[in-house]
Amino acid sequence: MxxxxxxxxxxxxxxxxxxxxxxxxxxxxxxxxxxxxxxxxxxxxxxxxxxxxxxxxxxxxxxxxxxxxxxxxxxxxxxxxxxxxxxxxxxxxxxxxxxxxxxxxxxxxxxxxxxxxxxxxxxxxxxxxxxxxxxxxxxPLIGRSAAMQDIYRMLARMMQTDLTVMISGESGTGKELVARALHEYGRRRNGPFVAINMAAIPRDLIESELFGHEKGAFTGAQNRSTGRFEQAEGGTLFLDEIGDMPMEAQTRLLRVLQQGEYTTVGGRTPIKTDVRIVAATNKDLRAGIAQGLFREDLFYRLNVVPLRLPPLRERSEDIADLARHFFKRAESEGLQAKRISSGGLELMKRYPWPGNVRELENLIRRLAALYPQDEISTEIIEAELRTSPEPAPEGGTMPDDLSIGQAVEMFLQRYFASFGGDLPPPGLYDRILAEVEYPLVLASMTATRGNQIKAAELLGLNRNTLRKKIRELGVNVYRNSKQS
Known part of the structure; x- marks a missing residue:
């Protein structure tokens, strides 16, 4: 009744x-x-x-x-x-x-x-x-769209609990920001927040990074080392890219969630732990379970409260608020105050944002640093999005016979012209190199279907260096589920 x-x-x-x-x-x-x-x-x-x-x-x-x-x-x-x-x-x-x-x-x-x-x-x-x-x-989080309202209300309900949370979403959607918000506005806010990215650590070192190791536990272990669980005691441990965790480490993590204790690598004495676990992934973990790459029992232990972050293309009405926020941040760093024309904002709302909020932030920082105008025109936005690594559906394309050098030269000509005869601010060399890195890494990862070993070989980089760049640049590519 x-x-x-x-x-x-x-x-x-x-x-x-x-x-x-x-x-x-x-x-x-x-x-x-x-x-x-x-x-x-x-x-x-x-x-x-x-x-x-x-x-x-x-x-x-x-x-x-x-x-x-x-x-x-x-x-x-x-x-x-x-x-x-x-x-x-x-x-x-x-x-x-x-x-x-x-x-x-x-x-x-x-x-x-x-x-x-x-x-x-x-x-x-x-x-x-x-x-x-x-x-x-x-x-800590920006947006007034219906999708973000659902996120806010879910977070508000979880602030006074220690429930384990699984955050899913594409790269660049702000998974770590949400994890930090859960910590900083929750009951464990006076404790430490410790983050670890599984994709950025060699697989054979993940257990040591998580649980610590004893002196002599393996070759090169000259001293006892504390792990992330010990560092996060009384606070929150954020396990980013949990889908990249090797099976052996998954088994040890499951024991922590079941029994509330762990042993260091090479240790024998169980150590009680009191941490809140927040995990994140941009992969389909259920598909990983079906392929034998992820433990089903661990998935259900982690997925107590599932929280999906929408990609930016699903909340395009938040782009104006996000742009203002990133411009203010750039202004606080000493750059000139700027705004985007209404036509430019409309173009941005139609762009698919494959790199999500991280890509938008990178664009805003670029606009703040490279263009002297108080108002960023529609033409500038159109040019920036057209030359973005993954162009908008309505964006133009480069001529087939255009070389890399010619494409860069065209961009630089537009860039210098935008200053009306004045010179751009100092530091141009590093800024242009940083702009080239993203499409170079993205193209290499796409060509190798997300295989980081092959992409690292193609680029002539160490695999750990490549992983670091993928994370820092916010590269969002198709990942082969069988990559090592």
Whole structure:
């Protein structure tokens, strides 16, 4: 049977009050509505209402300022907060202030009614500790799209837990940023955050890197070395590219998750550990299980809370906010303040962004460093995207007989011309070399179908050097599932 309750609604928008009043009343609830926080507080203080639905920004008081009073006076009363300021920090502040749920505006009415039913049915959750040091300008995640709102709400629910999280998503979507947010806004924020990338470490050294080793455990082990588990004690251990972990290390990791202890390489005494595990992958681990490359039991231990990060092409409405954020970061580093023309932004929204947010950040940094104009024109954006390693569908193509040198020369001619006769800032040599590295590594990895050994041989690089460049440059390529 669907529970019925007395619901208090506060919103200064008359249309929203009317919609909620009608929808909740049709569902069998008693509803009282108000346009201000003072009336809402008077009702709550008088013991009225089984549930509160309130906007964050009210004419007389912010709901986040009122929530602590509500939770102190009536800790069992669930409060649903709504906000048009739908950022990551809004979701976090709502959770930490003790809100039952946060809904971004515009909200889905059916979803809200389902939340109301759940709130009236479930046991009331305890009050959460409110943090005083959160500032909106320190926002770790950017975006107001529906896809990011789902991420924010999921993260807010997990902040006060130690559940193991598996983050999946393409390269460059921000998996480590999400892992850091889970740590820095969670209950383990006073402990260390330690990250390790499985793809960047030789396979025969991963166990030593994770669990440490004793003196003499293997050739070259002249001293005892601490592992990442020991370094992360009391905090969070982020296991990036978990799909690249060799089977032997997977077995040892499974024991840690099952028994809460491990032994160092060459050691015999079990060591108790207290860390939160957050893993990440850009691979299909279920396919890896089918191919015998990943343990199924470990997958289910890690995949307690699955969290998929959308690629940038699925949230193109966030590009303007992200661009402003990266321009501000460049400005803080001493570069000139810039903005992108409306036409340029439209082109960027249609571009597929194979390198995702990391590729966008690289583009913004390039625009901030290489172009003197205050406003980056549509023509500049079109030229940059057309000469990007993976061009947009509507972008032009180079002539078939154009050499690499001619292509670079064409780019440099446009680049120097953009300064209107002035010289570009110093450091041009290193900047151009950095620009060439990305397409060179990408083309080599694509040609070898993602086989890093063959790509390293093709480039004449050490494999570890190649792995480091892939990570630093944000190269996103098809990876052969059988690569070694």
């Amino acid at each position: 669907t529970p019925r309750g007395n619901i208090l609604v506060a919103d200064d928008d008359a249309a929203i009050r009317t919609v909620l009043n009608q929808a909740l009343s049709r569902s069998g609830h008693e509803v009282r509505v108000t346009s201000n926080a003072a009336t809402l507080w008077r009702w709550v203080a008088a013991g009225e209402g089984d549930l509160v639905i309130t906007d964050v920004v009210m004419p007389d008081e912010n709901a986040f300022d009122m929530l602590p009073r509500i939770k102190k006076a009536r800790p069992e009363l669930p409060v649903i907060v709504m906000s048009a300021q739908n950022t990551f920090m809004t979701a976090i502040r709502a959770s930490e202030a003790g809100a039952y749920e946060y809904l971004p505006k515009p909200f889905d009415l059916t979803e809200l009614l389902n939340i109301v039913t759940r709130a009236l049915s479930e046991p009331k959750r305890p009050k959460l500790e409110q943090r005083q040091d959160d500032q909106p300008e320190a926002m």
